[in-house]
Amino acid sequence: MDQFVIKGGKPLYGTVRVQGAKNAALPILAATLMAGGIHEIRDVPRLSDIEVMNRILKALGVKLRWDGNNVKLETSTIKSTHIPEALMRQMRSSIFLMGPLLARTGEVTVSRPGGCAIGARPIDLHLKGLRLLGAEIREERDSIHCSAGKLTGAEIHLELPSVGATENIMMAAVLAEGETVIKNAAREPEIVDLQRFLNRMGAEVHGAGTSTITIRGVKRLQPVSYEIIPDRIVAGTLATAAVATAGEVLLTHVVPDHLRSSLEILDRAGAEIRIEGDALWVRGSSRLNAVGDLVTEPYPGFPTDMQPQIMVLLALSEGRNSISEKIFDGRLKHVRELVRMGADLEAGDNRVEIRGGSRLIGATVDATDLRAGAALVIAGLAAEGTTRVTGLNHIDRGYERLDLTFQRLGGQIQRHSGKAVSL
Ligand SMILES: CC(=O)N[C@H]1[C@@H](OP(=O)(O)OP(=O)(O)OC[C@H]2O[C@@H](n3ccc(=O)[nH]c3=O)[C@H](O)[C@@H]2O)O[C@H](CO)[C@@H](O)[C@@H]1O
Numbered sequence: 490m491d492q493f494v495i496k497g498g499k500p501l502y503g504t505v506r507v508q509g510a511k512n513a514a515l516p517i518l519a520a521t522l523m524a525g526g527i528h529e530i531r532d533v534p535r536l537s538d539i540e541v542m543n544r545i546l547k548a549l550g551v552k553l554r555w556d557g558n559n560v561k562l563e564t565s566t567i568k569s570t571h572i573p574e575a576l577m578r579q580m581r582s583s584i585f586l587m588g589p590l591l592a593r594t595g596e597v598t599v600s601r602p603g604g605c606a607i608g609a610r611p612i613d614l615h616l617k618g619l620r621l622l623g624a625e626i627r628e629e630r631d632s633i634h635c636s637a638g639k640l641t642g643a644e645i646h647l648e649l650p651s652v653g654a655t656e657n658i659m660m661a662a663v664l665a666e667g668e669t670v671i672k673n674a675a676r677e678p679e680i681v682d683l684q685r686f687l688n689r690m691g692a693e694v695h696g697a698g699t700s701t702i703t704i705r706g707v708k709r710l711q712p713v714s715y716e717i718i719p720d721r722i723v724a725g726t727l728a729t730a731a732v733a734t735a736g737e738v739l740l741t742h743v744v745p746d747h748l749r750s751s752l753e754i755l756d757r758a759g760a761e762i763r764i765e766g767d768a769l770w771v772r773g774s775s776r777l778n779a780v781g782d783l784v785t786e787p788y789p790g791f792p793t794d795m796q797p798q799i800m801v802l803l804a805l806s807e808g809r810n811s812i813s814e815k816i817f818d819g820r821l822k823h824v825r826e827l828v829r830m831g832a833d834l835e836a837g838d839n840r841v842e843i844r845g846g847s848r849l850i851g852a853t854v855d856a857t858d859l860r861a862g863a864a865l866v867i868a869g870l871a872a873e874g875t876t877r878v879t880g881l882n883h884i885d886r887g888y889e890r891l892d893l894t895f896q897r898l899g900g901q902i903q904r905h906s907g908k909a910v911s912l
């Protein structure tokens with residue numbers, strides 16, 4: 490079992506180019522299935538989730554050739570419409586294959602993705618949207634079969650602005666007959682990126698980034714070359730780490746506007762922030778201010794994917810703060826681990842009271858999910874002494890070699906295999 494061994498207490502300094510966005514790359518790779526031919530997708534982060542998507546696409550008949558962060562996909566022949574259960578279980582994002590396969594072939598079979606460490610995560614809104622487009626969906630205990638002789642445009646109101654449901658419905662509607670309108674759509678930048686990709690292939694999608702998305706169905710799409718947007722959550726994680734360690738970092742390949750809510754919090758905490766084009770400079774301070782009560786919200790609000798990382802910062806700042814987690818019902822498992830490191834946190838009912846001003850002390854802690862893992866690494870970099878973080882399989886889902894990234898910023902962090910570790 491791999492672990493990070495971190496010797497903390499040293500400010501981070503230096504420059505890092507931010508990786509491409511996992512949450513944009515996953516649906517876009519799935520969407521390549523909708524146009525037969527050779528696509529080229531650039532700046533794809535090399536993550537374990539992307540590797541699972543790679544294996545699913547291969548199992549469906551796609552040929553992939555990687556060159557660093559760029560991949561060529563030959564999607565002319567689809568030999569199966571069944572997502573292998575073993576791969577489906579490894580990654581929830583395999584549900585992104587539903588919309589594209591249904592649109593291209595008229596059928597798809599997936600296994601039920603189930604919940605995960607951060608909450609129940611049902612897919613009822615995905616299924617409701619696909620049914621409204623005319624898909625027949627048979628739900629069995631372990632699997633879901635979808636088929637459609639023809640998909641037809643419809644008006645779909647989402648009860649919740651679900652990111653994944655918005656994307657799945659958008660993809661299915663692109664090749665449907667007539668117009669689809671998604672109301673109460675999610676507004677995340679990754680949805681705008683998917684729209685841009687689909688339109689580059691010849692789709693007619695408008696409104697992504699607002700809560701109403703309109704898709705006029707087209708008959709066919711063509712393969713394209715496309716570059717994924719930078720990862721706003723990775724940029725936010727690195728900026729937060731710089732502030733938490735009272736360091737100073739320059740992040741390049743960033744869309745600062747995508748990070749506005751997280752940067753506002755860093756600014757209120759006392760960080761200095763400068764933006765120039767796609768570069769973001771952040772400097773922390775050894776004395777951080779309280780920022781008050783934070784609530785996670787759909788974009789453009791404070792993102793749930795930054796909640797654990799920001800919690801570390803608030804534990805280090807002065808005064809009282811709180812965070813309410815409103816998107817997922819089980820995303821506070823890092824609280825117990827941070828308390829083991831000396832943070833003064835009290836969790837109850839999806840809300841955490843944070844009494845700031847704690848001195849964090851190194852401990853052995855376990856990452857139970859992706860962003861919990863990122864938070865524990867930040868805490869380790871800011872803490873006195875040695876921190877060991879286990880559960881790296883979660884961190885590897887979303888960060889391309891996080892240890893090397895922090896080493897580039899002067900962080901003393903090493904990845905060790907096995908259990909016997911000494912510094
Ligand atoms: C690959 C990807 O892009 N992942 C992101 C995506 O996940 P994901 O697309 O799974 O998140 P959603 O926006 O769908 O989930 C938001 C909320 O809606 C609920 N829900 C969702 C779908 C559904 O059919 N029924 C339902 O009740 C979920 O349980 C959750 O409570 O958005 C989340 C919220 O910003 C982020 O944390 C994830 O990083």
Ligand SMILES: C=C(OP(=O)(O)O)C(=O)O
Binds near residue numbers: 794859860887
């Ligand atoms: C929850 C996340 O991703 P996923 O939807 O892939 O689980 C995340 O990126 O923080």
